[in-house]
Amino acid sequence: MARRIIQAATAAAIAVVVALSLTAVPATATPPNIPSYSTALSRLNSLTVAAESHQSSYSRSLFPHWITITGSCNTREQVLKRDGTNVVVNSSCAATSGSWYSPFDGATWTAASDVDIDHMVPLAEAWRSGAWSWTTSRRQTYANDLGGPELWAVTDNVNQAKGDKDPASWQPPRAAFRCTYARAWIQVKWYYSLTVDSAEKSALSGMLATC
Numbered sequence: 001m002a003r004r005i006i007q008a009a010t011a012a013a014i015a016v017v018v019a020l021s022l023t024a025v026p027a028t029a030t031p032p033n034i035p036s037y038s039t040a041l042s043r044l045n046s047l048t049v050a051a052e053s054h055q056s057s058y059s060r061s062l063f064p065h066w067i068t069i070t071g072s073c074n075t076r077e078q079v080l081k082r083d084g085t086n087v088v089v090n091s092s093c094a095a096t097s098g099s100w101y102s103p104f105d106g107a108t109w110t111a112a113s114d115v116d117i118d119h120m121v122p123l124a125e126a127w128r129s130g131a132w133s134w135t136t137s138r139r140q141t142y143a144n145d146l147g148g149p150e151l152w153a154v155t156d157n158v159n160q161a162k163g164d165k166d167p168a169s170w171q172p173p174r175a176a177f178r179c180t181y182a183r184a185w186i187q188v189k190w191y192y193s194l195t196v197d198s199a200e201k202s203a204l205s206g207m208l209a210t211c
Contacts, residue, residue, distance in 0.1 A: 030103070030180075031083070031149040033187065037211040040183040043190040044204055050195040052128035063123045063143035064136065075144040075151070076117045082146070083153040102155040103180070104162075104172040109155065116159035118152045119143065120181075121188040124164035129194040148191055149184035167207060168199035175210070182207035 035043065066075040073081070073093035080095045081087050087098030095112040102109065109115055121129075123143060131139055145151065162170050172181050182204050189196060196204070 031146075031151060031184070033148045034180060034184050035187050037179070037183065037208060040186045041208055044186045044196075044201065044208070047186075047189055047201070048195045049198055049201055052125075052195075052197055054132040055124075055128050057132065058124050058127045060123060062127070062136065062139055063131075064140040065143035066117075067140065067144050069144070069146070075146070078146060079117050079151050079153055080112055080115065100153050102153065102158065103177050104152070104154045104158045104174060106174045106177075107155050107158075114156055115153050116156040118154045118159045118162065120150050120152060120184050121166075121194065122162070122164040125166055126192070126194060129189065129196070131192070131194065142192060148187060150188050152184075166197075166200045167203040168197075171203070171207065178207045179211035183211075 066077075068074055069078045071093065072091070073089075077089065077093040077095065080098070080100070081089065081093075084095065084098040084100045088096050090096050098110070098112070100109050100112070100115045101107075102115070104118075119126075123131075126142060131142065134142075142150070158173065167182065167185060171178055186204060188194075
């Protein structure tokens with residue numbers, strides 16, 4: 001009887017270990033909290049439509065980044081670890097190896113220097129859409145937001161081509177990603193109560209139609 005109890009306990013312990021290994025979440029190139037199509041559509045329709053403003057007073061320095069997140073790791077380094085595969089970092093948290101899949105264009109990179117951290121809704125776009133009225137503290141939170149779909153590890157020259165453009169002027173070259181891109185963009189605008197202009201809203205509606 002005692003032997004059977006021990007065997008049963010051992011089997012249960014092994015089952016727990018197996019279950020934990022099966023439910024471990026691997027690194028992916030998808031940030032958290034991207035809404036469903038229906039939720040994104042509802043949130044898009046709830047956004048205030050307004051012309052952009054205050055463009056001339058924008059400065060990137062008004063959005064402090066990258067800040068220290070944990071230990072020696074700043075926001076950029078944290079995203080590289082979060083969204084990469086087999087990422088190895090040194091004592092200062094700089095990635096020394098790994099691979100990164102860029103969903104914007106479908107490319108995979110093995111050097112962190114080939115990867116930019118993109119703000120889904122660019123800082124300048126956020127400024128023109130209402131962030132001009134925020135406190136510096138709120139702009140810092142926005143620029144380093146790891147809790148939503150604001151920060152993406154993507155191919156550097158694709159990020160540079162995007163610049164501060166909204167979806168009426170720029171969309172990811174990989175058409176299959178445009179549904180996800182629109183849902184993420186809408187989530188950021190909705191979460192931070194930013195406005196959309198009419199051309200931007202029309203472009204987002206068209207991108208959602210591909211979902």
